[in-house]
Amino acid sequence: MKILVVDDTEAVLLLISRFVEALGHTAIQARDGAQAVALWRQAQPDLVLMDMMMPVMSGPEAAVAIKQEAGESWVPIVFVTGVGEENRLAEAIERGADDYISKPVNFRVLEAKLKAFNRTLELNRKVREQSIKLASYYDRAEEEKRVVQHLMDQMVNAERLYDPLLDYWLSPAESLSGDLIAAARTPGQVLYVMLADGIGHGLTAALNVLPLTQPFYSMTEKGYTLSDILVEMNNKVRQVLPVGRFVATVLIAIDEVAGCVEIWNGGMPTVQLLNRAGDVVTHWRSAHLPLGIVPTQSMETATERYYYSEPGTLVAYSDGLIEARAPDGEAFSEGRLLQLLHDTPGPDRLEHFKNTLADHLAGESHHDDISLVMIRFGERAALAAPQRNPHTDDVDIQALVGSGDSMWRYTLSLGAEELRYINTVPFMMTFVNEIKALVNSQSDVFLILTELFVNALDHGLLNMDSALKQGEQGMERYLLERASRLADLKQGVIEIDLAGLRINGRDVLRIRLKDTGAGFDYSRHTELVPGDMRSAHGRGILLVRSMCASLQFLGSGNEVVAHYIPAVNA
Amino acid sequence: MTPTVQVEGDAGRVILSGQFDFSAHREFRQVCESLIGNSAIKEVLVDFQNVNYLDSSALGMLLLLKEKIGAANKTLALVNCRDTVKQVLEIACFGKIFTIR
Numbered sequence: 001m002k003i004l005v006v007d008d009t010e011a012v013l014l015l016i017s018r019f020v021e022a023l024g025h026t027a028i029q030a031r032d033g034a035q036a037v038a039l040w041r042q043a044q045p046d047l048v049l050m051d052m053m054m055p056v057m058s059g060p061e062a063a064v065a066i067k068q069e070a071g072e073s074w075v076p077i078v079f080v081t082g083v084g085e086e087n088r089l090a091e092a093i094e095r096g097a098d099d100y101i102s103k104p105v106n107f108r109v110l111e112a113k114l115k116a117f118n119r120t121l122e123l124n125r126k127v128r129e130q131s132i133k134l135a136s137y138y139d140r141a142e143e144e145k146r147v148v149q150h151l152m153d154q155m156v157n158a159e160r161l162y163d164p165l166l167d168y169w170l171s172p173a174e175s176l177s178g179d180l181i182a183a184a185r186t187p188g189q190v191l192y193v194m195l196a197d198g199i200g201h202g203l204t205a206a207l208n209v210l211p212l213t214q215p216f217y218s219m220t221e222k223g224y225t226l227s228d229i230l231v232e233m234n235n236k237v238r239q240v241l242p243v244g245r246f247v248a249t250v251l252i253a254i255d256e257v258a259g260c261v262e263i264w265n266g267g268m269p270t271v272q273l274l275n276r277a278g279d280v281v282t283h284w285r286s287a288h289l290p291l292g293i294v295p296t297q298s299m300e301t302a303t304e305r306y307y308y309s310e311p312g313t314l315v316a317y318s319d320g321l322i323e324a325r326a327p328d329g330e331a332f333s334e335g336r337l338l339q340l341l342h343d344t345p346g347p348d349r350l351e352h353f354k355n356t357l358a359d360h361l362a363g364e365s366h367h368d369d370i371s372l373v374m375i376r377f378g379e380r381a382a383l384a385a386p387q388r389n390p391h392t393d394d395v396d397i398q399a400l401v402g403s404g405d406s407m408w409r410y411t412l413s414l415g416a417e418e419l420r421y422i423n424t425v426p427f428m429m430t431f432v433n434e435i436k437a438l439v440n441s442q443s444d445v446f447l448i449l450t451e452l453f454v455n456a457l458d459h460g461l462l463n464m465d466s467a468l469k470q471g472e473q474g475m476e477r478y479l480l481e482r483a484s485r486l487a488d489l490k491q492g493v494i495e496i497d498l499a500g501l502r503i504n505g506r507d508v509l510r511i512r513l514k515d516t517g518a519g520f521d522y523s524r525h526t527e528l529v530p531g532d533m534r535s536a537h538g539r540g541i542l543l544v545r546s547m548c549a550s551l552q553f554l555g556s557g558n559e560v561v562a563h564y565i566p567a568v569n570a
Numbered sequence: 571m572t573p574t575v576q577v578e579g580d581a582g583r584v585i586l587s588g589q590f591d592f593s594a595h596r597e598f599r600q601v602c603e604s605l606i607g608n609s610a611i612k613e614v615l616v617d618f619q620n621v622n623y624l625d626s627s628a629l630g631m632l633l634l635l636k637e638k639i640g641a642a643n644k645t646l647a648l649v650n651c652r653d654t655v656k657q658v659l660e661i662a663c664f665g666k667i668f669t670i671r
Contacts (some may be wrong), residue, residue, distance in 0.1 A: 099637065182582045197626070199626045199627055199629070199630045200592065200625075200626060200627045200630075242635055243633060244630040244631065244633045244634035244637075245630060246630065246633070248626070248630070248661075248662065259590050266663070267662045267663060269660060269661060285661075286660070286661045286662070286663055288661065288663055289664070289666055290663075291660060291663065293633065294667065301660065302587070311654070319626075319661070
């Protein structure tokens with residue numbers, strides 16, 4: 001140790017310095033308190049051995065000054081005291097001095113005390129090092145958290161979540177949430193909502209749910225089905241996360257045109273469907289493993305469908321909500337939630353829920369992330385016949401039909417094998433989304449392509465009868481039959497040809513589809529009653545006709561050509 | 571919670587108690603590894619008799635255990651699952667990949 005020895009008596013100063021040096025330490029000498037403070041500042045000794053009574057500045061005064069300057073770092077100060085100095089000594093120790101040794105100094109006692117202080121100093125140094133390390137860990141963790149928070153905010157952009165049908169609430173247990181809510185519309189205006197819950201909470205849970213956002217948003221935008229999105233999300237989760245990490249997920253699609261709700265629940269609490277009065281009409285228990293557990297090929301991606309006949313609300317939540325505990329340990333529970341939703345059917349439902357939950361928690365913090373999603377559906381009056389596309393009026397249809405010059409073409413020909421596993425229209429939307437002239441018309445193009453493609457595949461190649469769709473469970477029956485016929489499809493080709501034309505200074509999209517089926521009697525289809533829009537069959541072609549400048553069936557009805565005038569770029 | 575182990579013939583039983591969550595991580599892993607390393611044991615039983623709560627990180631631990639037990643050519647069963655435990659396992663549909671008795 002480097003030891004500062006302070007005494008105004010030369011003989012004592014010399015004696016103690018010798019002692020200190022004999023014990024293997026270095027001695028620095030000062031002759032009064034003021035000198036001691038100056039030397040301490042300059043040489044930063046480990047310990048101070050100081051006389052009490054000295055000229056210029058006394059020992060206790062110097063001790064106070066040194067302690068003050070040393071701040072957080074500990075400098076032991078030991079007074080060397082004579083007889084009769086007990087009172088001042090006590091006072092000095094009270095003001096921060098650490099110990100004393102009596103004159104005449106006993107060599108053995110000094111040695112023992114220095115050893116003791118050396119041990120304490122060592123310990124002190126270790127604690128300080130660790131606390132500095134801890135502080136820097138803390139800073140780093142905070143910085144990491146800040147970056148992840150920013151990343152999450154960007155990927156789970158709340159503005160994106162705005163939808164007139166959607167109410168939601170998310171309260172993380174820590175600064176980062178392991179629950180994730182995402183919502184977006186397909187080009188066909190179907191609302192897709194995802195509620196996901198990663199394992200645990202905080203940073204690692206937040207990282208677990210991150211891989212889901214990108215496939216959800218990009219595939220919804222192109223109009224892929226829930227099953228397609230599930231496959232992609234499961235692939236992503238398995239690719240990115242280690243074994244033992246998984247994400248419970250619920251995917252919901254609300255198609256207000258078809259009056260259909262579609263659900264896939266893997267590991268989330270039961271999803272409830274309430275009618276206007278707030279009674280539970282039906283519910284969907286978790287029927288699948290959460291994402292990330294099984295390889296995608298052995299995953300069940302089939303969704304459950306429900307056709308509603310009256311307006312209602314779909315309610316989904318994470319387990320953190322029903323397990324939120326009051327101070328007495330009582331869980332919030334599903335029963336309480338349903339009762340509350342039943343009692344407040346109005347627009348202040350969410351507000352009422354928040355208040356009730358806060359009362360239940362009574363100031364306790366919840367230990368898991370809490371999220372609640374409510375989607376209202378069926379509130380708009382039965383859909384009117386689609387408006388005729390206003391851009392079509394002043395265009396000469398005959399000029400379109402004759403026109404052969406195209407700026408670009410995109411042609412696709414799919415055989416039976418490919419038709420089985422390629423989701424054709426979303427696939428083509430990836431291209432359509434890139435065409436500048438169609439930038440404001442993606443939704444229209446998606447609808448037209450979907451209807452014409454379904455027509456070619458279902459009726460052209462699969463010979464499906466639309467009458468199957470009628471009645472309760474009709475749609476379900478139809479889809480099952482369709483899936484089985486598609487699986488058995490041995491031959492057949494669908495050709496799709498998109499062309500960008502320029503006629504009289506206007507962009508025109510020509511869509512041509514041809515299938516190798518037998519065709520149909522298209523004269524009947526032009527006579528459909530426009531009031532019949534909600535019935536599940538015939539609606540499609542009529543919809544396309546109203547959106548396009550022209551729609552013509554050719555040949556035996558196995559070929560169709562549509563011309564569509566895109567909305568002019570804003 | 572401290573898991574205890576009982577060996578009955580070629581079956582090793584891990585008896586859990588209280589809350590089974592991330593705080594049990596270390597002990598659970600150690601106990602299970604000792605059973606996996608024991609070549610006399612063919613079947614590992616995780617006994618939930620005295621468990622009153624398990625969370626999603628506990629499910630993660632079970633998945634990890636399943637992976638390791640599969641690699642060691644042993645079998646795994648979750649036994650005595652009641653009430654809350656059963657509910658949590660049901661919501662996660664773990665019956666599809668675990669033997670639950």
